[in-house]
Amino acid sequence: MIIVLEALNLSTEYLNKKGVESARLNAELMLAHILNCKRLELYLMFDRPLDQTELTAYREFLARRANREPLQYILGEAEFYNIKLKVNRSVLIPRPETEILVERIIQDYSQKSEFKFLDIGIGSGNISIAILKNISFASGVGIDVSDDALNIAKSNAENNFVSERLKTIHIDILKDDVMSLGKFDAIISNPPYVSSGDFEKLEPELKVYEPQIALTDFYNGLTFYRKIVSVADKLLNENGRVYFEIGKGQSGEIKTMMMNSGLDNISILKDYQGIDRIIAGDIK
Known part of the structure; x- marks a missing residue:
C-alpha cells in the first residue's frame, strides 16, 4: 500500500530524473487533481493510502508528464x-506574460462608457474572457482559423458566464475578408510570433504538444503583425487602438x-523578465 507522502516523494524523484522543472509542484498538483482536493490539503493527508x-x-x-506533456493539458x-x-x-x-496585456486594456477602458474589441487568434478565449469578466459593459468578437479552438473558447465563455457578450x-x-466584422474600439492579438528558426529550439512541452499554428508563422515571426496593421484602419x-503581445527582440x-x-502614440511594456512584451498604438 502506497501512502500520499510516499507517492509524492517517489514521483518527485522520477520527474526530476526526466528533466521536468518544478517536479515536486507538478507531482502535488497532479495528485491533488486525482484526489479532488487542493494542493495544500495533501499536507494534511500524508498518511492516506x-x-x-x-x-x-x-x-x-x-x-504523460515524464514525456514532457504540459501539466495543464494533463x-x-x-x-x-x-x-x-x-x-x-x-x-x-x-x-502569465499575457496577463500584462489584459491589465493594460482594463486600465485603458474600464472608465469608458462602452468598449467593443476584436480578438484576433482567440485560442482558449483567455484574453477576451478576462476582459469581459472585468469590464461589465464590454463586448467582443473573437476570430480564429481553428474550429477546435473556437469550440474551446465558446465553452470557456459559457463556463465563465460571458458568452452573451462574446461572438x-x-x-x-x-x-x-475581415471588413464584414464591423468596427471596433480596439484590436487585440497574441499572434503566432515564433520564427521558424526559433521554433526548432523550443522545449518539448511547446514544440511537441502545443499547436504549431498558434506558435509560429513558419517564417520570420512577423507575418501576422504585418497583416493586422495593414487592415487596422x-x-x-x-481613436481606436491596436494591442499586441510580441516576442523577444x-x-x-x-x-x-x-x-x-x-499608428502613433506607440507604447511598449516589459514583462516580468524585463523583455519588451506588449506594444500598443493609436489609429490617427
Missing part, C-alpha cells in the same frame, strides 16, 4: 487572470511597422 484506481490514474499522469485546465479555463492540445496554454467566428486573418473606430521592427501603417 491510495487505492488502486487512484494509483493507476496517478501513474498515467506521471508517464489536468485539462489552466488558470489565467483569476479565471479557470479548459485547455487541450487545440489551444495554447495561457501565459466567435471562423476566419483566416491572412486570407479571408478599416476595422477601428476613431521584435519590438523595434513591429514599432516601425505600426508607425509606417499610420
Whole structure:
C-alpha cells in the first residue's frame, strides 16, 4: 500500500530524473487533481493510502508528464487572470506574460462608457474572457482559423458566464475578408510570433504538444503583425487602438511597422523578465 507522502516523494524523484522543472509542484498538483482536493490539503493527508484506481490514474499522469506533456493539458485546465479555463492540445496554454496585456486594456477602458474589441487568434478565449469578466459593459468578437479552438473558447465563455457578450467566428486573418466584422474600439492579438528558426529550439512541452499554428508563422515571426496593421484602419473606430503581445527582440521592427501603417502614440511594456512584451498604438 502506497501512502500520499510516499507517492509524492517517489514521483518527485522520477520527474526530476526526466528533466521536468518544478517536479515536486507538478507531482502535488497532479495528485491533488486525482484526489479532488487542493494542493495544500495533501499536507494534511500524508498518511492516506491510495487505492488502486487512484494509483493507476496517478501513474498515467506521471508517464504523460515524464514525456514532457504540459501539466495543464494533463489536468485539462489552466488558470489565467483569476479565471479557470479548459485547455487541450487545440489551444495554447495561457501565459502569465499575457496577463500584462489584459491589465493594460482594463486600465485603458474600464472608465469608458462602452468598449467593443476584436480578438484576433482567440485560442482558449483567455484574453477576451478576462476582459469581459472585468469590464461589465464590454463586448467582443473573437476570430480564429481553428474550429477546435473556437469550440474551446465558446465553452470557456459559457463556463465563465460571458458568452452573451462574446461572438466567435471562423476566419483566416491572412486570407479571408475581415471588413464584414464591423468596427471596433480596439484590436487585440497574441499572434503566432515564433520564427521558424526559433521554433526548432523550443522545449518539448511547446514544440511537441502545443499547436504549431498558434506558435509560429513558419517564417520570420512577423507575418501576422504585418497583416493586422495593414487592415487596422478599416476595422477601428476613431481613436481606436491596436494591442499586441510580441516576442523577444521584435519590438523595434513591429514599432516601425505600426508607425509606417499610420499608428502613433506607440507604447511598449516589459514583462516580468524585463523583455519588451506588449506594444500598443493609436489609429490617427
